[in-house]
Amino acid sequence: MRRFLLATLFLIAAPGAVWAADLARGKYLLHAGNCISCHTDLKNKGPLLAGGRALKTPFGTFYGPNITPDKxxxxxxxxxxxFIRALRQGVSPKGEHYFPVFPYTSFTRITDADLLDLKAYLFSLAPVKRANTPHDVAFPFGYRFPLFGWKLLNFRQGPDAADADRGSYLANALGHCAECHTQRNVMGALKRPMWMAGSQDGAEGKPAPNITPDKETGIGEWTVRDLTYFLETGTTREGDVVGGLMAEVVEHGTGHLSEADRQAMTAYLRALPPIANKIKRK
Ligand code: HEC
Ligand code: HEC
Known part of the structure; x- marks a missing residue:
């Protein structure tokens, strides 16, 4: 928050001089939102942010699109x-609704100032020409029109007052931790009373553990240091190296945050209501 205020003051005081600072912030936000994982075909060493990454869901396979500045x-x-409309409302420039596999349900909480820095950074990168891979989704899920109804019922547009807390902002608006660590209802919407209490079939059908401070079924036994260290390195309290999608979250996301921000995220997670919910590891 203080940084944001400083940046704003700076903007008023010296409009010509902010550009470089904005780009650095944009790059930081790109990591904080882990945009890289879903928008880069990492498995086939595809170019950064040029799309093609397969995202398996129960409805079919979606492919992250090219978000480089190629025209x-x-x-x-x-x-x-x-850009603001896409991330805040989940609507494309053509007016089409995006599938919520693109977690705009979380990104809707990102502030305008941060969205603009994010876009400025994306637009400073080299454009890559790579046509999008069409989604491979079974009827009727491939249609965008019903998404309008889904959003009416399940989508709450941001920003969110709770994000005045930096840790909440990092975990919920940017880090979208709940998209994997929270159960979904039959409509695929996050169950708010079970916030961060784990999901037996999270992304790609893999279980995502309960990360509330419940001592038995969550991470209540982890110390503050265990958790910040985990977010930095991916090494768990038991000394295991985390695998699967969480390894990507750490490698392209939380591992790049400042220590102060990892501590803010940790403080937020530790202050969540503990929820007893046993997740079985497969
Ligand atoms: C969990 C995977 C995931 C993450 C994380 C993610 N995206 Fe996406 N994104 C997608 C998918 C999938 C789509 C395509 C949605 C559709 O076709 O309806 C998409 C679409 C987009 C689009 C629209 C592109 C177009 O051509 O219409 C933009 C812009 C975008 N994402 C930016 C971002 C930014 C910026 C971040 C990080 C803050 C990010 N995304 C993080 C999966 C992701
Ligand atoms: C794309 C899905 C996904 C996202 C997003 C995600 N996680 Fe995870 N997370 C997982 C999975 C899956 C595991 C289990 C990995 C394993 O054990 O191999 C995990 C494990 C963890 C663990 C270890 C818990 C334990 O008991 O071992 C913590 C802590 C954690 N995540 C915190 C976070 C935080 C904080 C965020 C947001 C910055 C986040 N996760 C975002 C999928 C995700």
């Missing part, structure tokens, strides 16, 4: 307003 195959022709 034809990426988002190079987008205005600032287009």
């Amino acid at each position: 034809e195959t990426g988002i190079g022709a987008w205005s600032d307003a287009d």
Whole structure:
């Protein structure tokens, strides 16, 4: 928050001089939101943010699109307003609804100032020409029109007052931890009373553990140091190296945060209501 205020003051005081600072912040936010994992075909060593990463869901396989500033195959022709609308409302420049596999349900909570820095950084990167891989989704889930109804019922547009707390902002608006660590109802919406209490079939059908401070079924036995160290290195309290999708979250996301931000995220998670919910590891 203080950084944001400083940046704002700076903007008013010296408009010409902010550019470099914005880009550094944009890059930081790119990691905080872990945009890289879903928008880069890491498995096949694809170019950064040029799309093609397969995301398996019960409805079929979605592919992260190209978000480099290429004008034809990426988002190079987008205005600032287009970008804000996509992440805040889950609506494309053509007015189509996005599938919530793109976690705009969380990103909706990112502030305008941060979205603009994020876009500025994306637009400072080299454009990569790579046509998007079409989603491979079974009827009727491939249609965008019903998403309108889904959003009416299940989507709450941000920003969110709870994010005045930096830890909440990092975990919920940017880090979208709940998208994997919270159970979903039959409609695929997150069950709010079970916030961060784990999901037996999280992303790609893998269990995501309970990360509330419940001592028996969550991570209540972890110390503050255990948790910040985990977010930095991916090494658990038991000394195991975390695997699967969480390894990507640490490698491209939380591992790049400042120590102060990892501590803020830790403080937020430790202050969550402990929820007893046993997740079986497969
Ligand atoms: C969990 C995977 C995931 C993460 C994390 C993710 N995205 Fe995406 N994103 C997607 C998918 C999948 C789509 C395509 C959705 C659709 O077609 O309806 C998408 C679409 C987009 C689009 C629209 C592209 C277009 O051509 O219309 C933008 C812009 C975007 N994401 C930016 C971001 C940014 C910025 C971040 C990080 C803050 C991010 N995404 C993080 C999966 C992800
Ligand atoms: C894409 C899905 C996904 C996202 C997003 C995600 N996680 Fe995870 N997380 C997992 C999975 C899956 C595991 C279990 C990995 C394993 O054991 O191999 C895990 C494990 C963990 C653990 C270890 C818990 C234990 O009992 O071993 C912690 C702590 C954790 N995540 C915190 C977070 C935080 C904080 C965020 C947000 C910054 C986050 N996760 C975002 C999927 C995710």
